[in-house]
Amino acid sequence: MAQNNTSGNDGNRFSEILRFIFSNGTGSNQYCHDFVELQVELSLLPSVFIILLLSFKERRKKIHDCERHFRCLRGRFSFVIPLDFTGKMQNRWSYGFAFGSVTPFVFKLMSQTLLTTYVPHYLKALVALLAALMVSIACMPLFVCLSTKHRLLGGVLGLLYSLSWFVAQLCNLIFCRILMPKGDDLEAYRLRAGWLFDAPQLLCLGFLVCRFGSIIVKGVQKRLRNHCQQEELKENEYKYVQHLLRRPAKVPVEKSWFQRNVYEWDPYFKFPNRITATVVLCFYALYTAVAFEMIYSWWVTSQWKIDNSTMNVKNYFKNTWYSSVACATLTSIIHISQVLVCYRKHIKSLRAGDKKYLPKNFKLDPDYGVVGLLKYPGHQIAFTVWGYLISQLVMFALGLAFVFLVIIPISLERFDIWLEDVAKSLANFFTLLALMLLQRLLSHIFFLQDKTSPTDEAKPLALNNRKAFHNINYFFFFFNVILGIMSCLLRFIKSAAVCLMFLSRIERPIMPEGFEKQDLSYYTWLGMIMTDHHHTNPVLLSFCHLLSKHSSESLQNGEYSRLNAEPLAKNRVHTRWLLMYTLVRNPKLILLRKKRGHKNDKELAFAWAIANTA
Secondary structure, three states, rough: OHHHHHHHHHHHHHHHHHHHHHHHOOOOHHHHHHHHHHHHHHHHHHHHHHHHHHHHHHHOOOOOHHHHHHHHOOOOOOOOOOOOOOOOOOOOHEEEEEEEEHHHEEEEEEEHHOOOOOOHHHHHHHHHHHHHHHHHHHHHOOOOHHHHOOOOHHHHHHHHHHHHHHHHHHHHHHHHHHHHOOOOHHHHHHOOOOHHHHHOOOHHHHHHHHHHHHHHHHHHHHHOOOOOOOOOHHHHHHHHHHHHHHOHHHHHOOOHHHHHHHHOOOOOOOOHHHHHHHHHHHHHHHHHHHHHHHHHHHHHHHOOOOOHHHHHHHHHHHHHHHHHHHHHHHHHHHHHHHHHHHHHHHHHHHHHOOOOOOOOOOHHHHHHHHHHHHHHHHHHHHHHHHHHHHHHHHHHHHHHOOOOOHHHHHHHOOHHHHHHHHHHOHHHHHHHHHHHHHHHHHHHHOOOOOOOOOOOOOOOOOOOHHHHHHHHHHHHHHHHHHHHHHHHHHHHHHHHHHHHHOOOOOOOOOOOOOOOOOOOOHHHHHHHHHHHHHHHOOOHHHHHHHHHHHHHHHHHHHHOOOOOOOOOHHHHHHHHHHHHHHHHHHHHHHHHHHHHHOOOOHHHHOOOOOOOOH
């Protein structure tokens, strides 16, 4: 027991020493607050080194004259591509987790820059852009090492870089937990719950460490087995084209309930890395927004001093708030999942030549297509966060209205008394609803003629009992004005509900038909899918790949050029024979030929004679 107490006292002394050290310096809070900026600044030099090393390994097709004197620099230092969002299929999920590990640095550093007091107001936007540029340079090796053609070198550099970031983040999390303040204020509470924001970033960095490790293993295996590089055309594109060329099955395969109503997996379709990265970041942004709300709501409820009379009110507010958060989170998750479903549905429809998902008379400007390809990931993430926040606040307001209009009156009075009051309040609504049903019932029974055939599904559009119809039409004319007021309110409520639910769904227009161009977010989606359709169509890619492969083989075999090993004299004789045969068959071309010297009159006369006789 004494030893355990001694070890416990030593741990307390160690934490006290650390607190004492940081209290005399910048302080533990200031250290944890400035860690992101410090890590980004320390990562700039190794990041630039990795970028220069990988760009040195890349070769350019064009070699300048000044490089010919330096054999080691011929064609070196080409551009490195961090990521390709134009339909590439490699490292689809890796790019998403790389963005997940980078995004917190961008948000933290930009927020710290905007909240600083020593920067003038008119320069804060410029300083925030410079901070974003620093983060982009510091995080670029995580993407470059994934996209480089030199897989083994990129895997080693990426493993070292991502592992250093993972260790730094883990040490910072542990260190800040040791130096965590014990106060009850909002800043101390936020720092104690800060691990909720750091955990997803650590998971993303851990995934990248494992991913770069697998790249190294595969690279070593290929070196040992002398594997050649993979072809540019992927296996899934070949399989997709082969699937189109097959005859359809005579007996259709029976689908399960999940395949019919929820989702059917397509083995011949793969989502590009832009869509997968966007979906991963949408989930990350949703998690961050929910964690932010929960941390502040926990602190507010813990600081809410109440007595016995207001205990129920606090419980109502708290339960309503948490219920709205859960419902809004579930709705957002469903909307994010629908992005994958709608993307596959629209792309497969365009590949089949069906444009039913496009607006009528739709013609996309190529500029909007490229802009949509650039803007879509950021727009989808922003719309996901805003859709969650707005829908959660509206659900919270509706929940409070339900509590104060239903639950509290029932708890204070009996249920039958409350139901009687509600029935009296809704009597007018039920009266108007009964009138609407009465008009429909009269139209179906009395004012339409009978079916012409018993097999008809509905009655024909032919009036019956015209005198009674005109009288009913006269008396209902003024009633329908009141019904129109109620219908207008219902239309407004339904439109608001639909716009609210589909605010984050930019693949659906919220504007009515004919006004889709006013919905710029929807046109961003259209531009993105149309650009993807033009650049990732497997049939077109397969055709281009086969054509390029056939042309390269033809060049190597000497079918269409002089690259073969046959003597040049034989090629010259063959070319002159083809020229003579062409001129004999088309003598008028003799007059159009160009010669180095001046044409002789005899040659012109001979050509003119042959042309006229032909």
